Amino acid sequence: MNAVTKGFRGLAAYMSSLMGADAYTKYLEHFTTTGHAGPAMTEREFWRDRMDRQDSNPQGRCC
Amino acid sequence: MGKNPDQTGLMEGLDPTLPAPAVDDSVRDAEQSTWTPAKIGVWVAISLLGAVAWFMLALVRGETVNAIWFVFAAVCTYLIGYRFYSKVIERYLLKPDDRRATPAEYKADGKDYVRTDRNVLFGHHFAAIAGAGPLVGPVIAAQMGYLPGTIWIIIGVVLAGAVQDYLVMFFSMRRGGRSLGQMAREELGVIGGTAALIATLLIMIIIVAILALVVVNALGESPWGVFSVGMTIPIALFMGVYLRFIRPGKVMEVSIIGFVLLMAAIIGGGAVAGTEWGAAFFHLDKVTIAWGLIIYGFIAAILPVWLLLAPRDYLSTFMKIGVIVMLALAIIVVRPEITVPAFSEFAGRENGPVFSGALFPFLFVTIACGALSGFHALISSGTTPKLIEKERQTRFIGYGGMLMESFVAIMALVAAISIDRGIYFAMNAPLALTGGTVESAATWVNSLGLANVNITPDVLAQTAKDVGEESIISRSGGAPTLAVGLAHIMQQFIGGPAMMAFWYHFAIMFEALFILTAVxxxxxxxxxxxxxxxxxxxxxFKEASWRPGAWLCTAIMVAAWGAVLLMGVTDPLGGINTLFPLFGIANQLLAAIALAVCLAIVAKRGTFKWLWIVAVPLAFTAVVTITASFHKIFSPVPAVGYFANNRAFSKALADGKTEFGTAKTVAAMEAVVRNTAVQGWLSVIFVVLSIIVILTALIATIKAIRAGGGQDHEDPAAPSRVFAPAGLFPTPAEKALLAEWNALPADKRTHKAGHH
Known part of the structure; x- marks a missing residue:
């Protein structure tokens, strides 16, 4: 049973990083390691910025 | 640099306090060239299984063939191609070097350039390249029997499609994630670059138009489908608002909510279509749906991304992975028996009802996605290269990702040929041939004289009833046929016959979802x-935020694909039948353009001995598409040549006829004259542009060969400060190196991607 739960958790974690749910965590990680000046964006700001940048930089989706 | 840099001695500036960023070349070579008995045994077994599977498919002529052989033939061939051929490409042609930082490392910004786990990126890239294409082309190509399509999908991907994706991804990665258009301009100069740009733009219009046509054909006169697909719009809007204002960043959560709502929309669609008002309100003809799609396309493209596109994209990714895993499981569990012959009666003719033209070259353009898809070059350059962690991972993600798409195409083929051939032809032939009623369709199908085909009107009516549609006659475009096949397989797996209607509309829904995202x-x-x-x-106009410019350009693009879409919907000759080859030709010409750019790059790197790896698929696709275009332009057979058809109808009009062939009115005849002219001239423009690109690439290649190399447009090499394994499973040497990295003190490790 434990193995099943573990497998399911792993799958959920995989799917969530596949969908990009960990983008903010990665941004923060990058931010802290590189030591920019000023505070990091909040989660809300980050997602807003991420979507808005897609407006002017669309990604193709294939057929 | 000019000449290709050999690995040894490339990198100065590697951090001596860190473990190596790459497995040592000699260690890796030793690892790869050691053939233990177990390893040999595994590859012998894979080869034997593959050989038996191909034997069962290609040579054994029984009444039926089991679908499981398609799976084995495909998977074994992919494994061999991946393990051996892509290794050759890696070793001798591309020569990746893990000591070089990838753009995700040296340009890291935490947003667009982010090092991404290879397995996650594999899924990400796969979701970006695979859509409705591999689900549609193989279905249409099944007209010729199962074998030609199967061979082309499996062999084509190993030698052409996956090679293109891999090369484009690698070269784009070495150039900081530059797009195909930018690379074309750099490598081929202004003329070649401009031709490539215009061709890409036109090809995109055609591809969007024909994908839209597939949706329209699937939803026409289907209240259930219109309701459930229509509901995806409010669902996506809700998800968008939820993500923006209620719980930002909770992507998984909102995707699951969206998925549940989507299922509710499918089930609800059945209930709504069952009511009198629902059936009346959502019963729309194709022209209305086409207009709806055009208006939707315009609004969707000017709305902010967060409101509609991004949430739709999440839903589509979620569905894509789920559906494909489910379909693979179902085929392996159910193992349907296939009664379709290896080569059908239409394999040797050029007047098939589903798509016209001879096997060569038209089979090779009908199946584009899944075997060789030029559109992938646009995805493989750009987004994915900015996320790759290590250079060696491009083989797994680029080559491997495309193999995965090919597998989807094989499964779509299996699903489509698992249904009765009589039903297949009744569903896929144009209305002008089937007559539109179950009686006329059954009579027409039986008159074709196909072996073992004897369909009754009752079967056609019953099938329509089973899947919850009023009629399944002449639902061309591939999607409905795949949906029937999938429903047929899935109901044996989960739910039984009572679930068939649900599975059918589930399939229509996800195909529509993929296509609308792509549109x-x-x-x-x-x-x-x-x-x-x-x-x-x-x-x-370069200012993306300048609204009037953005709206005007959106309107022009929507008008362009909308015009082609309406032309296809109203075409008296049956839309898909005449337009689908144009879709395939467009896609393959883009592949030719991408491969031509790769050829020039490879020559400039000085790797002449292995140039054939690019030249062979380029020559093949160039011959196929140029021949197909010439057929379409010059063939005297009206069913094949656009201009021949144009002349035939013009003459009929001039003779004062009021009906001709399948066009029953003067207006319809005039429509044919107009449509064939447009299609013909589009073919001419495509082929001319592509020939220009190929010629400029050949000139650049020959120049480079004469000069012993050429100018290198790669970004300067930067030393890497991270390590990650190359493939799905780490090798022992990679594991050992990973252990060294993991043993680093925490403060060292947090700096692993740092800028100093």
Whole structure:
């Protein structure tokens, strides 16, 4: 049973990083390691910025 | 640099306090060239299984063939191609070097350039390249029997499609994630680059239009489908608002909510279509749906991404992975018996009812996605290269990702040929041939004289009833046929016959979802390309935020694909039948352009001995598409040649006839004259542009060969400070190196991607 739960958790974690749910965590990680000046964006700001940048930089989706 | 840099001695500036960023070349070579008995045994077993599977498919002529052999033939061939052929490409042609930092490392910004776990990126890339294409082409190509399509999908991907994706991804990665268009301009000069840009833009319009046509054909006169697919719009809007204002960043959560709502929309669609008002309100003819789609396309492309496109994209990714895993499981569990012959009666003719033209070259353009898809070059350059962690991972992600798409195409083929051939032809032939009623369709199908086909009107009516549609006659475009096949397989797996209608509409729903995402994203990308091009003359257009410019360019793009869509919907000759080859030709010409750019790059790197790896697929696709275009332009057979058809109808009009062939009115005849002219001239423009690109690439290649190499446009090499394994499973040497990295003190490790 434990193995099943573990497998399911792993799958959920995989799917969530596949969908990009960990983008903010990665941004923060990058931010802290590189030591920019000023505070990091909040989660809300980050997602807003991420979507808005897609407006002017669309990604193709294939057929 | 000019000549290809050999690995040894490339990198100065590697951090001596860190473990090595790459497995030592000699260690890896030793690892790869050691053949233990177990390893040999595994590869012998894979080869034998593959050989038996191919034997069962290609040579054994029984009454039926089991679907499991398709799976084995495909998977074994992919494994061999991946393990041996892609290794050759890696070793001798591309020569990746893990000591070099990838753009995700040296340009890291935490947003666009982010090192991404290879397995996650594999899924990400796969979701971006695979859509409705591999689900549609193989279905249409099944007209010729199962074998030609199967061979082309499996062999084509190993030698052409996956090679293209891999090369384009690698070269784009070495150039900081530059797009195909930018690489074409750099490598081929202004003429070749401009031709490539215009061709890409036109090809995108055609591809969007024909994908839209597939949706329209699937939803026409289907209240259930219209309701459930229509509901995806409010669902996506809700998800968008939820993510923006209620719980930002909770992507998984909102995707699951969206998925549940989507299932509710499918089930609800059945209930709504069952009511009198629902059936009346959502019963729309194709022209209305086409207009609806055009208006939707325009609005969707100017709305902010967060509101509609991004949530739709999440849903589509979620569904894509789920559906494909489910379909693979179902085929392996159910193992349907296939009664379709290896080569059908239409394999040797050029007047098939589903698509016209001879096997060569038209089979090779009908199946584009899944075997060789030029559109992938646009995805493989750009987004994915900015996320790759290590250079060696491009083989797994680029080559491997495309193999995965090919597998989807094989499964779609299996699903489509698991249904009765009589039903297949009744569903896929144009209305002008089937007559539209179950009686006329059954009579027509039986008159074709196909072996073992004897369909009754009752079976056609019953099938329609089973899947919850009023009629399944002449639902061309591939999607409905796949949906029937999938429903047929899935109901044996989960739910039984009572679930068939649900599975059918589930399939229609996800195909529509993929296509609508592609239409929306395609319109946006095309709009930016147009804005950029006009911006060269009117600088104001380059400003993405300048609303009038954005709206005008969006309107132009939507009008362009909308016109082609309406032409296909109203075409008296049956839309898909005449337009699908144009879709395939467009896609393959883009592949030729991408491979031509790769050829020039490879020659400039000085790798002449292995040039054939690019030259062979390039020559093949160039021959196929140029031949197909010439057939379409010059063939005297009206069913094949656009201009021959144009002349035949013009003459009939001039003779004062009021009906001709399948066109029953003067207006319909005039429509044929108009449509064939447009289609013919589009073919001419495509082929001329592509020939220009190929010629400029050949000139660049020959120049490079004479000079012993050429100018290198790669970004300067930067030393890497991270390590990650190359493939799905780490090798022992990679594991050992990973252990060294993991043993680093925490403060060292947090700096692993740091800028100093």
């Amino acid at each position: 929306d994203a395609g319109t946006r990308v095309a709009r930016f390309m147009l804005q950029d091009s006009i911006g060269n003359f009117v600088p104001k």
